[in-house]
Each structure stands twice: as structure tokens, then as C-alpha cells.
Amino acid sequence: MRVKFKQFGNRGSSLIMVVIGAAFLGIIGALILSITYANINLKTANNHSKKNFYTEEVAVNEITAKLEEYSALSMTKAYTWLVKNYPAESVEINKCYDEYKKRYMIALSQMLHGTPGEETDIATKYDINKIKDGIASFKQEASEPTRVIVSVYNQAGTTAGDIEHSKDTDGNNTYDSLTIKNLSITYTEANGYETNIVTDIIMDFPIPGGVDTAFAKFALISDQLIDCTSAVSVTGGVYAGETKAKASGAGDKVNPDVGGILVQNTSGNLSIHGNGNMVATRGNITAYSYGKLSIDNAKVWAKNIRTCGNGDPVNFTPRIDLDAVTKVQDDLIMKAPFSTIALKNSYYGFSYKSKSGLSGKTTSDTSSAITINAKDVGLDMTGLKNLVLFGRAFVSSSDTGDSAPAASMSPSDTIMDIMTGQSIAVKYDQGAYLVQNESFLKIPSNPIDQSSIQAYAKDLHEHDATYDLSAPHLSLCMKEDIVDFTKGKAAVIHKWLDPNMPIRPIYYKQGPENSSVKMVNFYWNFKDEASANAYFNWYYEQHGGELRSTYKDFYRSLGGGKHAFQFNADPFERLQVAGSFLYQDQSTGTFRIEKGEVKNMEKESEELSTDYKSVQLNLREDGSTTKAVKDNPYVDTHFNLKEAKKHPVIIDHTGIKSNKFNQDATITITNADTFEVTSNMAGLIIAAGDVKVNATRFEGLIVADGKIMLSANSDIYADEKMILDLLNYCQSKGVLLKKYIYGYDSSSTGAAGDDSINFGDAIAFENWKKNA
Known part of the structure; x- marks a missing residue:
């Protein structure tokens, strides 16, 4: 289907x-x-x-x-x-x-x-x-x-x-x-x-930065010279820079005002009460001819401490009294007859340098000592708790005659001064280091005139290939031609000498310039400092009478056979000297040698040198030198003097009063060549030129690019709180000082370094949670 x-x-x-x-x-x-x-x-x-x-x-x-x-x-x-x-x-x-x-x-x-x-x-x-x-x-x-x-x-x-x-x-x-x-x-x-x-x-806790207000503790700050010619009392810190010498030998006989702190004239009498602050200078502390200076309760820093003068020495009375912690880069030098220096508390001569090579520099420039170059002086050390001398005296190539070294001398012969074995020495002690006229001497005599030494050199080396007819003495061999080191005391001394240059010549002129004679001295030249010390101690055993005689010539008599170098070996908290020195026991008058020892000096010397540079740049002893890249003067580093010259200003009606006498305080910034301080002034003065104190009293701080001249009898007081209050007043009122003081506020920077304190840097957030 x-x-x-x-x-x-x-x-x-x-x-x-x-x-x-x-x-x-x-x-x-x-x-x-x-x-x-x-x-x-x-x-x-x-x-x-x-x-x-x-x-x-x-x-x-x-x-x-x-x-x-x-x-x-x-x-x-x-x-x-x-x-x-x-x-x-x-x-x-x-x-x-x-x-x-x-x-x-x-x-x-x-x-x-x-x-x-x-x-x-x-x-x-x-x-x-x-x-x-x-x-x-x-x-x-x-x-x-x-x-x-x-x-x-x-x-x-x-x-x-x-x-x-x-x-x-x-x-x-x-x-x-x-x-x-x-x-x-x-x-x-x-x-x-x-x-x-x-x-x-x-x-x-914020780390302070910006403007450094160390200057607020001071009464006087000059970039050049503080020159006292009257009776003046200063309470507070003091600082002075230095100026270049105007002539050869300036600061001694030709021109004393080369910077630093200077007291002179018959009426010059300066008393400084430091109140624990610094009294410091990049230059020298000098009592000249008749001047008198005293400093107490202070930390003192200086290149040199000196007495010197010009004129009739019979009338000289310069005096320096230091009751302070005193630190000196180079030397304490007494060049004025009848002068006196008294030291209390502590004294440090902190420059140290071991034997230098042929570097073209004199080693005396880097070696702190005490040298007595005038007669009838007094040196009192009985009040010292600490005495430290890292250096030693030298025989200077410019101090061996009555005038300057001969112009014909070879530089290679004079580039080093002669080291001695002493940290405290009188001028004639240099004879101890002169090669003696003894049986071991090959040259006719020592000292010797240059014509005779040239004739001696000609006899020895005239036929040498290196013989120089124009300077025959330069052909001499210091190891062979001056001394027979196989004879007498030379055989003993030889072990302390530099094997390459055991003897050193110094050439100079002796006598008035128009009739001077060119001379040469031959000195022992030691291989190191310990050898120089050993030689001096040995020499005292051999020739102690000569040294005691020069001692008596230079230190004035105190009667009873005692002389005015006053020193007690005990008790000292610290006694350290690089070289030896001769002194008298204060109770018996017996002469003794305080033996020097070279140990553990270089590191401390370097640290103190750094601190001294920090003082010069920042008025601080902490070694902080980073703010000032260049070695500029203090005032120029921290204050804008160019601006002061262009825009002077007076800030008054501050409502601030001085602490001691309740004076109205002002700020004055001046471009005058010489600004005059008159009576009853108080406050802060910043001067682009010189300052002349013609007042019976001043409270506050004077800062000068030039000199500060103390020419009237006066009392000067530092007032730290007043200075800080003035700075705060200017800032709170909008009267800014940033034009004149580097780092004064957050927008003013300059040679001194960085901005003012940034408190925000000291604030931080921790355990931060969002929408917790």
C-alpha cells in the first residue's frame, strides 16, 4: 500500500x-x-x-x-x-x-x-x-x-x-x-x-636648617679686623676675619693691622668676657706695643697669638691674659720686649705635620709651638690644666739674620726650615742646631760668608763636570764636604740625621741693606721628629750652660735666680708636647727638661683643623663646613653685603627692648663707608663698610664687612634673645630680611646654603587606612 x-x-x-x-x-x-x-x-x-x-x-x-x-x-x-x-x-x-x-x-x-x-x-x-x-x-x-x-x-x-x-x-x-x-x-x-x-x-624632633643663627650669641663680628685703641669691655662672642698684608713683614713691625683682634696704643685695653661663647679669628690675636688684652670664660680660636711692637722697646708693655680653652693653629710668638702672656685653663697648639719632603713649603707653617723672639718677656703657664703642643719650633730661613734672605740664594737650598727638638724655645736656642766649629768641621767656619764658601767649593769641585762657575757653592755635597762624620761628636750626632741630606744650608744677608754681607749657616737636618728630640736632650747634657744662659737672657728676672717662664709640671690633666723644653722648678729654681714625645697627634690635629675651619665658616666647632663650598669670609658667606650697599634700611619701633638696660632695639643696615655707633644704641647692625664704636654702651650685635674700631671707652653686650626676637619680629610683620641674611626665610637662599627649617620634613603618616 x-x-x-x-x-x-x-x-x-x-x-x-x-x-x-x-x-x-x-x-x-x-x-x-x-x-x-x-x-x-x-x-x-x-x-x-x-x-x-x-x-x-x-x-x-x-x-x-x-x-x-x-x-x-x-x-x-x-x-x-x-x-x-x-x-x-x-x-x-x-x-x-x-x-x-x-x-x-x-x-x-x-x-x-x-x-x-x-x-x-x-x-x-x-x-x-x-x-x-x-x-x-x-x-x-x-x-x-x-x-x-x-x-x-x-x-x-x-x-x-x-x-x-x-x-x-x-x-x-x-x-x-x-x-x-x-x-x-x-x-x-x-x-x-x-x-x-x-x-x-x-x-x-626637627633637624634645624636654613638660616644659622649662631651669630646671635655674638657682640662683634668683623670680616677683617677688630681694632681696640681704648678701654673696652665686651660681654659675649667675638669674631674677626683677616685682611691681606700690605707690606712684607706686615703684622710685626711694618703694619700690625692685618686682621684678627688687635689691641694697641697706650690706652688700648680690651676685656672680653665670653660667657661660654667663642672668641675667634681667622687671623691673629695681637697685643701691640702697649696694648692689653684679657679673655675669660671663652673658647678661643686663632691662627697665631702674638705680642709685637714698634718704637722704643724700653717702654713696651703689651700683655695678653687668656683664661679660656684656647686653640691655636700655628704659634704663640712673643716678639715685643717686656711683654707678658699668661695662660690659664687649656692651651692647644694643634697643627702637626711630620717631616715633609722637599715640597716647596716650609714645615714651620704646619707645626704649632711657642717661640720667644724678644728679651725680658714673661710667660706664665701656672694656671693651665691642659697643655698640648703638637708642633715644634723651627729655625726659619727668613729669621737667621737681620734682614731678608739673599736674593742670590738657590730656592732648592731654602725650601725647608730647620726642625728643632723643642716645642717651647727662645730665639738663641737655634744655635744648638748650628753645626759647631769643632774638629769635625771641614769648612773654614760656620757661619761663613758666601765668598769664602764659594772659594772652598771651587777648590773641591772646579774640575767636576757639573761645576757651575756662577754658583760654585751649589756643587757642595752635604754628606761629605761640610763635616767629617767619623770624628768627635759628629759620629754620635750622625745617627739622628737624614742620611740623604744630613746638613742643610740657609743663605741670608747680615747687616744694614746698603752694607750687608751675604752669609750662609749650616744646620743639622734630622731624619724625623723623635731624632730631633733625642738630639736636643743629648745637647742639653753636653752644653746645658749655654741653653740656661739664653734662657736667662730672654725671660726677665723675678729675683732669687728665678726667671719669668713660670711652669709647673704637676698637676696637669693633660700634658702632651711633641718637642722638649727647658724650664725652672718654681719652688727651687732648678732647671729641668720636659721631654717631648711624638704620639697619637695626627688624627686629633686633623679633627681640630676641621673644627677651626668650621668656626671660620659657620661660627661652630662641630666641623660643619659643608654649607660653604668656598673658603669665603664668614660675613660674606652669611650676609648679603651687596644688597646692603644698594638698599640701606632702618627698622625701628619694634617694641623690643634690650635685656640689660631696657633700650629700644632697632635693626640698622648701612652702606656707609664708616658707620658710627653712638651711645645707648641697641639692636642689630649690619654694615657694608667699617664700623666705629663711639659709644659708652651698646647692646646687641655689630656685623661689619670691614673693620670694627673700638675707639672710645665703652661697654658692649651681646643679647641673644633680643637678636632672635628682632628676627622673629621682622618675619611675623612681613618685614623680610631675606635680602640681607641668606636663608632667612623659605624663599631666601644664597652663599650660606639651604632654605629655612622645613618642619614638614619631620611629619609623617603611619598606619594609613582608606575606608577601613
């Missing part, structure tokens, strides 16, 4: 497919719309979140700025307390620094607490309102639709949060930092979007 199927068309199926397809497209469209809408919502939320976060960042920055303000005020309060209550002379620097930190953290914690307590109370709670005070850009009321709420996290209803202080392992406060705990900052927009930040804020 055939089965028949009826065939239907496909028109109905097409409709069904259309319906199904449309439904499918609707589902996809709805899905896409749903995803798109969700994505839009996410982006919107994210954008709001970012906006809120950035807004909170602004709030955080404003809070940080307020904390910086608290930090600055606390630093000022701590420093002011320290100035008033912690005299510099009574404290070690580390102890002072610790107290400074403590006072800062106490002041800061009390400021955050909001209710000042006792000066010794450290606060352990902060008032949230003290943090809120920093926010100025946003409303903080809870009723505001757009607001910033600052609170203590998870402590609703309280305004007091915890302050944690840094402690050591025993639980004692270290005062290094404090932490503001659990600070919550919530930003809410009108549409309800909200972002929250929870954080701790650490506030470290």
Missing part, C-alpha cells in the same frame, strides 16, 4: 523564527543595557571616590600645615627657655641638645593638648579641636550636606585622642618623637558619597 504524505509550505516556520530571534535580541539588549548601567554606576562611584580622596588629601595637607605651625612655635618656645635657663658655659653640648629636644616635645604636646601645663609636664592626650583648627577650605558641621569631619577613630563623642611618646627599652621618654593616634578624616558630599581615612601622625 502506498502511503501518501501531504506536503505543507514553510511560511509558518519563518514567523516562529522571527519571534524567537526578536526575543533573543531583546534578552541580549537588556543584558547589555544592564551591564552598561552597572558600569556607569561603577565609574560614577569611582569618580566620586577619587574626588573624595583628593579632597581629603587637601584636608590632610591643611592639617599638616597646622602641625608645622605648632612645631615652629614649640621650637621657638624651647629655644627661648634654653637661652634663659641653660647658660652655655655650664653645660656640655650633648646635654644641652637633649634638654632642647625635651623642651620642644613638652611644648608641642601641650600645644596639641590645648591646655598648657607645668613646664615639665608632657601631655599624653590631644584635643581634636587643635587638629580641626587647621582646616580652612571645608565646612565641618555635621548638618552640612558637604563636609569634612575630623574625629578620633572609633571613639564617638570624645574630643581627646592619645599621644604616644617615643621611649627607650626601659620605658623612659627619649623625646625624639610623638605620635598622634587614630585620627579619622571623613569627607561627605551632598549626594551621600563618603570617603574615610584613618591614620597616625608621627612628629619627629
